[in-house]
Amino acid sequence: MRKKMVAGNWKMHGNLVDNKQLLDAVIAELNGLGEDLVAVCVPYLYLPSVQSQLQNTKIALGAQNVSQYEKGAYTGEISASMLSDFQCQYVIVGHSERRMLFGEDNHVVAEKYVAAQNAGITPILCVGETMEQREAKITEQVIEQQLMSVINLAGIETLNKAVVAYEPVWAIGTGKTASPEQAQDVHAFIREGIAKQNLNVANQLTVLYGGSVKGNNASELFAMPDIDGGLIGGASLIANDFIAICRALRH
Numbered sequence: 001m002r003k004k005m006v007a008g009n010w011k012m013h014g015n016l017v018d019n020k021q022l023l024d025a026v027i028a029e030l031n032g033l034g035e036d037l038v039a040v041c042v043p044y045l046y047l048p049s050v051q052s053q054l055q056n057t058k059i060a061l062g063a064q065n066v067s068q069y070e071k072g073a074y075t076g077e078i079s080a081s082m083l084s085d086f087q088c089q090y091v092i093v094g095h096s097e098r099r100m101l102f103g104e105d106n107h108v109v110a111e112k113y114v115a116a117q118n119a120g121i122t123p124i125l126c127v128g129e130t131m132e133q134r135e136a137k138i139t140e141q142v143i144e145q146q147l148m149s150v151i152n153l154a155g156i157e158t159l160n161k162a163v164v165a166y167e168p169v170w171a172i173g174t175g176k177t178a179s180p181e182q183a184q185d186v187h188a189f190i191r192e193g194i195a196k197q198n199l200n201v202a203n204q205l206t207v208l209y210g211g212s213v214k215g216n217n218a219s220e221l222f223a224m225p226d227i228d229g230g231l232i233g234g235a236s237l238i239a240n241d242f243i244a245i246c247r248a249l250r251h
């Protein structure tokens, strides 16, 4: 049985007071959400305070980035073992904002994926096409390259300890959501591609959809057969929206 999951990506938002308020509300509503996984991926600086707030809850802690290097003279970087020190269970790698704004290519993303797993952290590997690529009808090619660079470096079986998030770049933070059918087509492509290499891995892999998911569109997206939940940006900062999205996993 595939695990369902909703992960919030706070991006570079929040402060100590707002974070506490947001999580108080989320914890109060979501702590008994059965087997589903809920995680919040927070800015590095807030890992310790969020870690202590999430203690004795079922909500998992995640980060939004990690260095590909283990340690050394890499000013400003944070290693996977440092994330482990704060019981970080998940880390987003390959988010399109990191790919586009910070020049992370497929190889760097693959190295970050490996670094996370070496420290026992589950990478949430983001893949997705731009609007130009979709219009040029190369969505599948782009996603295959993004996935294969990880599989070639790390091996297909490492996907047993990873989550994949399909995030069409044109849908992130734009208010434009992929239709459930558009998203399902790509999710099925991802799962079928992996199944050709290892059926067991494909059958158990959690594949999230991300891109302007809100309380009012989550249910129809999550109802699609290959969509196992969501990676949520903007709406994860609004307690009621995030709670509604997490609840949509159950419907």
Ligand code: PEP
Binding pocket: 009, 167, 171, 172, 173, 174, 175, 210, 211, 212, 213, 231, 232, 233, 234, 235
């Ligand atoms: C994201 O940042 O991963 C994301 C999906 O953002 P949003 O939900 O705001 O589109």
